[in-house]
Amino acid sequence: MKKLINGTDDVVAEALQGMEQAHPELKINHELKVIVRGDAPVQGKVGVISGGGSGHEPMHGGFVGRGMLDAACPGEVFTSPTPDQMLEATKAVDGGAGVLHIVKNYTGDVLNFEMAAELAQADGIDVASVVIDDDVAVQDSSFTAGRRGVGATVLAEKICGAAAEAGKDLATVTELCERVNAQGRSMGMALTSCTVPAAGKPTFELGDDEMEIGIGIHGEPGRERRPVTTAAEVAKQLVDPILADLPYERGEKALVFVNSMGGTPLIELYILYNEVVKLLAEHGIEIARNLVGPYITSLEMQGASVTLLKLDDEMTGYWDAAVETPALRWGA
């Protein structure tokens, strides 16, 4: 294993120290591992928090700031944070208007956020939770833990953060988050595995001529292993299942998010995006907004995911609103 680290036990703690140096506008609680925007709590504003295992940077800590998240709780690499962290984050951002927890659908994340919500409510804080489950690679049935939360999480954090910044109440921000989840679908693929620092070896093995379609963001297995093929063919293998799951009428608008899993460079991401644009044109889907880059990653894994969000005017407005975070910044 080759990594730019000092020791496997200190990865998350030292990354937080570096983040504090790079972004003095954020407040970082090193003991409980909570990243909070500098002016929190904002009185009268709904607080929006999220959290999850580390290793997906910039999600979630890189999205803390005006117009997006009020706080984020990073867990150990690929491990859910704990309720005491989430409770601290909730208290730190509660400006009296309640707090929304945006939770990715993984068993550990959901259980820990549920306990945190109960603890916060016992402390008199109004908490609502939305579980994001946009990954079409997983069969959604009562026989699995359900679909995983992936790319739509980034879009929900941006859109709901903007609505909260605009002064919307907790019920409105929550409903909007549920709508983003209902209208968002994602599919990912990997060309290589990633190596969790504490494990020291790749999570899975892929041959030089193989790729895994339908991968999760922790190196979980995908739908199937296939021979490596062209970007055009990969685009089709990602977009087709999404459109099969949530069909579009011709002329409907989408936000297209093409994401790197960490190891795939932008030059390849733009090639993939170009292919996605062609495919969506064939279906008559209008790409109203886009986001291309590494925003929800899986350490150094080579691979990419595509997320389509069926946009309405309200979502588009909040997408365009000013945002000022380490990883997303416009209009500020």
Place this chain on the structure above:
Amino acid sequence: MADATAVTVEDLVAWVHRFSEVIAEHADELTQLDSPIGDADHGTNMRRGCRAAVEALEATGPEDVTGFGRAIAMKLISAVGGTSGPLYGSFFLAFGTAGGATHTLDDAGTVAALRAAVDAVAARGKAEPGDKTMLDALIPAVEAMEASLEAGGSLRDAMAAGTTAAEEGMHATTPMIARKGRASYLGERSIGHQDPGATSSWLLVRSAAETLAA
């Protein structure tokens, strides 16, 4: 001897000490079980959490059953993390709440508190028997304990029956398809692997038998 058994807070503390010991002994095995169908951290996380729980008990010295349950639960939740932290945390929190603000539990009270604890795990995890989880060891165990007490057995008899049932339940997870947690993403590929959560739960029941009804 049945009427002479009373489980004290000191016995409960001994239970957690013993659980921590056996978890440490089996940590590598638990992590190996968690590798093919999970994320290869169950033994590591449980060992770290149980050690923290033991330290917390030594620091606080709980006075009643409720205080015992709460002290353990908060430590397991924060120090184990992942899925097992809140599940085992819920177990001990409910055990303490059901046990109440008392220093001793009688046989029926002990098993009733264990039943409340197991029900809390089921409610938190939204799982059922057959899902290939901790509950496949815990539910048969508490059912066997209840049946044993009802048939006039002592707490010792009940605990022995519970341990056997937990062990059988743990082995029964091997051919199951996982329906909860990370293993469920594997679908049929989860068949043939013993569930790591059911394995640590068997150790929990076994260490209860060794300390609460010794």
